[in-house]
Amino acid sequence: MKAQPQASHFIDGEYVEDTDGTVIESIYPATGEVIARLHAATPAIIEKAIASAKRAQKEWASWSPAARGRVLKKAAEILRERNRELSELETLDTGKPIQETIVADPTSGADSFEFFGGIIATAMNGSQIPLGGDWAYTKRVPLGVVVGIGAWNYPQQIACWKGAPALAAGNAMVFKPSEVTPLGALKIAEILIEAGAPKGVYNVIQGDRETGPLLVSHPDVAKVSLTGSVPTGRKVAGAAAAQLKHVTMELGGKSPIVIFDDADIDSAISGAMLGNFYSTGQVCSNGTRVFVHKAIKETFLSRLKARTEAILIGDPQDEATQMGPMVSLAQREKVLSYIDKGKAEGATLVTGGGIPNSVTGEGFYIQPTVFADVTDDMTIAREEIFGPVMCVLDFDDEAEVIARANATEFGLSAGVFTADFSRAHRVVDQLEAGTLWINTYNLCPVEIPFGGSKQSGFGRENSAAALEHYSELKTVYVGMGKCEAPY
Ligand code: NAD
Numbered sequence: 001m002k003a004q005p006q007a008s009h010f011i012d013g014e015y016v017e018d019t020d021g022t023v024i025e026s027i028y029p030a031t032g033e034v035i036a037r038l039h040a041a042t043p044a045i046i047e048k049a050i051a052s053a054k055r056a057q058k059e060w061a062s063w064s065p066a067a068r069g070r071v072l073k074k075a076a077e078i079l080r081e082r083n084r085e086l087s088e089l090e091t092l093d094t095g096k097p098i099q100e101t102i103v104a105d106p107t108s109g110a111d112s113f114e115f116f117g118g119i120i121a122t123a124m125n126g127s128q129i130p131l132g133g134d135w136a137y138t139k140r141v142p143l144g145v146v147v148g149i150g151a152w153n154y155p156q157q158i159a160c161w162k163g164a165p166a167l168a169a170g171n172a173m174v175f176k177p178s179e180v181t182p183l184g185a186l187k188i189a190e191i192l193i194e195a196g197a198p199k200g201v202y203n204v205i206q207g208d209r210e211t212g213p214l215l216v217s218h219p220d221v222a223k224v225s226l227t228g229s230v231p232t233g234r235k236v237a238g239a240a241a242a243q244l245k246h247v248t249m250e251l252g253g254k255s256p257i258v259i260f261d262d263a264d265i266d267s268a269i270s271g272a273m274l275g276n277f278y279s280t281g282q283v284c285s286n287g288t289r290v291f292v293h294k295a296i297k298e299t300f301l302s303r304l305k306a307r308t309e310a311i312l313i314g315d316p317q318d319e320a321t322q323m324g325p326m327v328s329l330a331q332r333e334k335v336l337s338y339i340d341k342g343k344a345e346g347a348t349l350v351t352g353g354g355i356p357n358s359v360t361g362e363g364f365y366i367q368p369t370v371f372a373d374v375t376d377d378m379t380i381a382r383e384e385i386f387g388p389v390m391c392v393l394d395f396d397d398e399a400e401v402i403a404r405a406n407a408t409e410f411g412l413s414a415g416v417f418t419a420d421f422s423r424a425h426r427v428v429d430q431l432e433a434g435t436l437w438i439n440t441y442n443l444c445p446v447e448i449p450f451g452g453s454k455q456s457g458f459g460r461e462n463s464a465a466a467l468e469h470y471s472e473l474k475t476v477y478v479g480m481g482k483c484e485a486p487y
Contacts, residue, residue, distance in 0.1 A: 416431075
């Protein structure tokens, strides 16, 4: 098979198989073809992965931060050297066009390893606190064995965004990719070994929603970092809370983009398109509620329609292709059913709305779709669709649009397009979200914290802030005199 790995799991520096596990088929979304067959981890594999990580973590944490950083920087170098090959694998795993994976997947993973490898030499410092004669000091220490659980939209990026800060801080990670995209994370584990990481510091095991809970509840696991949907987040956070484990939750969204009448319209259309159609709309931070000021609505919609209809949909391995298929048949069915709801509830279909005629075969393709005249109560304006479906809503007043933008349980991201900078800052100050953009959208370089508020989650990935979520403070009080007691 085209992308068959040596074995399903990568534990303690080597590929491991246990054919007793449920079969996981990896399907190439552009053709529907099975390209690899793997097995979900059995309880024996889970035990092996966690025991190996527990052993390795002790040694890894004893290295100086600078020495750990050297390994991570080397991993970044290897990721960049192999960008083409890894991007091709990511395209097979997800169906995302090579035009995207070559700039956004292994390279963004490399950025993460490079960044954390670079800052860790100074980022684990503690403080010294004078107390008169006595004094205290603090140390930042790793948590131990941490579990990473990934979604299917950015498999390699998620494996790196969780692995890099976790390892930098001195933890060992057991990572479980989504069962829909099992391939990429195995390569990250291989590369870390090649870069010099001790065996067991980053193990990858396969599995689905039955496997995840076994990892979360394992007594040797100190923390869980999940990227997934809100319902899964509730289950995972609940299970972790039962054992008082640390958690990072990177969950779903229904983010607003607010476009004022003084905005550069073409730039705002670019932002809205990036925030709805990149990765065939399968991006958690997408700005799927696009609030457009009534004064520019007609111009906005006509230009948006023309640009949307010009998107090149097709073979994701062709460098010219701008939009590939959806990740799975099930996800396309889900998105098509939302499109039906949009039509039934009275939204105006501007373009798209079905399966493109231009592509033949069994791939899970869908047209980029724009609805106008969407109202706040419609299902397509309330629920996360996770596909290329843009909802355009009208507004004419700043206070009104802020209230409507915030009227959601989600709080992942938000964007504002305007030429008036005081308005831009005033509005973003009031929007309830973890990551916000002014006059651009969806840029997430490793230097800036990324994460959600409200039901979109908690904890942050990227930036030095991520290290706080993979370590804790240890305080040491130093008594300099005799210990006095009243009895
Ligand atoms: P999902 O919630 O179905 O699955 C996510 C992962 O959790 C998978 O690996 C799955 O096997 C595992 N899982 C499922 N049930 C579990 C349980 N009870 N215990 C432990 N693990 C369990 O999500 P998905 O369909 O893979 O991804 C799409 C969702 O992810 C969307 O809602 C999207 O917004 C969100 N997402 C968020 C971000 C972010 O950074 N905020 C990034 C990408 C995707």
